[in-house]
Amino acid sequence: MDPTQGPRRPSSPTIYDVATACGVAPSTVSRAFSRPGRVNAETAERIRKVAAELGYRTNPLARGLPTGKTSLLALIVADVTNPFFFQIIRGAERVARKAGYTMLVADVEESMETEREALDRVIPLVEGIVLATSRLSDSSIRVAAKQRPTVVLNRVMTDIPSVVTDNERGMRRAVEHLVELGHTTITYVAGPEASWVDGMRWRSLREATYQLELRARRIGPFQPTVAGGLAAARAFGATPTSAVIVYNDLMAIGMMRGLTEMGTRIPEDVSVVGFDNIFGSDFCTPPLTTVAAPLHNLGAFAIKTLLGQLASDAPRALRPALLPSQLIVRGSTGRKR
Amino acid sequence: MDPTQGPRRPSSPTIYDVATACGVAPSTVSRAFSRPGRVNAETAERIRKVAAELGYRTNPLARGLPTGKTSLLALIVADVTNPFFFQIIRGAERVARKAGYTMLVADVEESMETEREALDRVIPLVEGIVLATSRLSDSSIRVAAKQRPTVVLNRVMTDIPSVVTDNERGMRRAVEHLVELGHTTITYVAGPEASWVDGMRWRSLREATYQLELRARRIGPFQPTVAGGLAAARAFGATPTSAVIVYNDLMAIGMMRGLTEMGTRIPEDVSVVGFDNIFGSDFCTPPLTTVAAPLHNLGAFAIKTLLGQLASDAPRALRPALLPSQLIVRGSTGRKR
DNA sequence: CGAACAGCGGCAACCAGTTGCCACAGGTTG
DNA sequence: CAACCTGTGGCAACTGGTTGCCGCTGTTCG
Structure with a gap:
């Protein structure tokens, strides 16, 4: 024309x-x-x-400008390459989509610096934020939460809605399982020192072993990766016990590999229990006994909580949501010799 | 006040x-x-x-409204829970971030329907799109590409910039490896029929076996998952060959498990080669020999290509970018008995 | 010495929606 | 019959930036 x-x-x-x-x-x-x-x-x-x-x-931009309603939510994950987060992302995205929201996933590569930048970039864009395994300090999180409704995943804060796995019961089940197999001393292989979850798991182990009259020991900290697990195997080799509970599956897989290379048989010489039931924990050798986190549900529930906050802007119950975990017994644990 | x-x-x-x-x-x-x-x-x-x-x-919204510059890029992946994509996402996000862009990752759960919806939702928001392993038809992709600069990953289109792994050379190397081990007949275990990559890999295998004077056979299609690999193992059990090349690592891992359960020893009875070198292919049993895709680089390069298009809005060379792959020999392949 | 020009700041329109307020029509009520 | 209310649509201001164009000032050059 x-x-x-x-x-x-x-x-x-x-x-x-x-x-x-x-x-x-x-x-x-x-x-x-x-x-x-x-x-x-x-x-x-x-x-x-x-x-x-x-x-x-x-046009979502034009709508968002005057109203602030962008239909975007941010999910900030510590490490997209960690299988722990896959199902969380999917669970979150599914719920968000169903509610008409689009999710913006940001990977911060385990760096506090990057996380802060990601947050800065994302805050003006989104209606709410989920921090999955944040590396930020409590006060930094509060600063963000002041600007947008925020939910933290895998961490408990008193003044901000939290969603966590029930580590205490999970750990308790793991310890009971080892007791049934005749083990009397358990080594906890610790993850990163700064990790809220690590502290929680160690405390839960102490409590469970105390009640069941076992001995607990701790080695670490180690990087929460396969490589960290290999390092843990070497450290553990010096003073072994018949059972170990490892911070997470990634480390447990690395540790099993390290132990096997050193000639230690699993589960004959050492029983190994991991945490989270990530992708791969069923096909490593031997298949890993692990305390399964409700990964999909964790992501889904975090978004649901966030949507709840968005709807009734009065933040409701601040008691952290405890999602149940489940012990999955596979081949890496056995009767004590 | x-x-x-x-x-x-x-x-x-x-x-x-x-x-x-x-x-x-x-x-x-x-x-x-x-x-x-x-x-x-x-x-x-x-x-x-x-x-x-x-x-x-x-305020990015206010800036974006008149200019269309939102500093957002979309990465649409077929399945976030597939480890294949982890490194791709990270590579993409890193490059995007460095260029001042934020990435919006959308999971489409292997569904065409969901992919179209995700695209609709995301198009008005972003400056450009990367489709990683799209399930859409060529024409649907062209519709999207008309609205925003678009790059396709793991797929070749003549009129849209493409980034793919060099499947041909990778396959060639895998076949050569098996020849050196004395194998003369190779079974290809096919992935999903609709997959562009599957067709490409099968064609490359045919070519390589023809040139090296081997026999090639094909079974499938199967789901590109661990479960699909288990199914493949059963199908393969009926008429085994001494070597198989599997569509991807996920299937190869499942297939190895299936074979092992059936009493077949790997690599003594059957040598198995996978594709992609995903997380887990090094710690399954036995560790998987695989044609490693440059995952991180794939994501990074796709975004670089997209940024190039954004800068000079004349779409440049449309010859697909072929990124080199590399054969990684592990324990799942051995000399023919 | 006047014209041309470069540098720099302001005005106002524009992007595409949302929303408070008003106006008008028609029906209801005292 | 007047006063009032309700349902529905329009006007115009507002969100927070960007940008074309204009005008002022000071410098340079013929």
């Missing part, structure tokens, strides 16, 4: 286009979509029909 | 606040940030200082 313009990008139609096509005001078009009931049913129907014909889609 | 309002959310300062604090016009503040050189150096310096004091941060 207009020969002076080349084949310009077909910029999508706006409410103004729909409005003129319908012979109504733009505000009416806006209300037809966002304010059901405010517009006469027939008019609304007509507008919706014309909009569909024109291929109108409301 | 204003007792009628409660402790309202401290909405962040705008260019207007900075402008009045500096005694200049808002447009000058805007230019001080986005148009270096356009504003007198001293003035710009003063503005930047005041802005920093006030804690001013430019």
Whole structure:
């Protein structure tokens, strides 16, 4: 039609286009979509029909600017390459999508610095934030939470909604399992010192062993990776016990490999228990006995909690949500010789 | 100050606040940030200082509305829970971040439907799109590419920039490896029929075996999962060969497990080669010989290509980028008996 | 000495929605 | 019959930036 313009990008139609096509005001078009009931049913129907014909889609930026409603949520994970997070991401994304939200996943590569930057970048964009295994200090988290509704995953804070696995019961079940197999001394192989979860697991182990009249010992800290597990195997080799409980599966897998290379047989010489039941814990050798975290549900529940906050902006119950874990017995644990 | 309002959310300062604090016009503040050189150096310096004091941060929504520059890129992956994608995501995110972009990862759970929805939701928000292992038809992809610069990963299209692993050479190396071990017949265990990569790998195998005067056979298709590999093991058991090359590592791991359960020894009875070198392929039993894809680089390169398109909006060379793969020999392959 | 020009800042329109307030029509009530 | 209320649509201001264009000032050059 207009020969002076080349084949310009077909910029999508706006409410103004729909409005003129319908012979109504733009505000009416806006209300037809966002304010059901405010517009006469027939008019609304007509507008919706014309909009569909024109291929109108409301521009999320334009909507978000005055209202702050961007339909975006942020999920900040410590390490996307850690299988621990896969199911969490999926669970979160599923719930978010169902509620009409899009999720923005940011990987912070286990770095506090990067996490802070990611947060800065993301805050003005999103309506709410889930921090999954944050490396930030409590006070930094509070600063973020002041700007946007926030939920922390895998960490308990008194003034911010938290979602965690029930480490205490999980640990208790793991210890009971080892007792049944005749073990009397348990070594805890610790993860990173700064980890809230690590502290929690060690405390739970102490408590469980105390009640069941066992001995508990701790070595570490080690990196929460396969490599960290290898290092742990070497450290453990000096003063072995018949049973170990490892901070997480990644480390447990590395540790089993290290032990096997040193000639230690699993479970004949040493029983190994991991945590989380990540991808791979079922096909390593031997398959790992582990305290399964409800990974999918963890992600899903965190988003649900966040959506709840968004809906009724009064933050509700601050008691941390404890999601149940489950002991999965596989081949890495056996009767004490 | 204003007792009628409660402790309202401290909405962040705008260019207007900075402008009045500096005694200049808002447009000058805007230019001080986005148009270096356009504003007198001293003035710009003063503005930047005041802005920093006030804690001013430019609102990405407001910037994006008139300009379309949202600093967001979309990465759409077929399945976030597939370890294949972890390193891809990280590589992509790293490059994006370094260029000042934030990445929006969308999981489509291997569903065409979901992928289309994700695309719809994300298009108006982002400046460019990477489709990693898309389940969409070529024409659907073209529709998206018409709206935003698009790069496809793990798939070749003639009219859209593509980034793929060099499957041909990788397959060639795998076959050569098996020849050296004395194998003469190779079974290819196929992945999903709709997969572009599967077709490519089978074709490459045919070619390599033809040139090296071997026999090739194909079974499948199977689901590209551990479960699919288990199914493949049963199917393969009926008419075994001494060597198999499996569509990907996930399936190869499942297949090894299936074979082991059936009493087949690896690599004594059957040599197994996988593809991709995903997390876990080194600690399954036996460790898997595999054609490693440059996962991290795949993601990084896709984003680099996309950024290139964004910079010079003329789409450049459309020859697909072939990233080299590398054979990693581990314990799952051995000399033919 | 006047014209031309470069440097720099401001004005105002624009992006695409949302929403408070008003106006008008028609029905209801005292 | 007047006063009032309700349902529905429009006007215009607002979100927070960006940018084309204009005008002022001071310098340079013919």
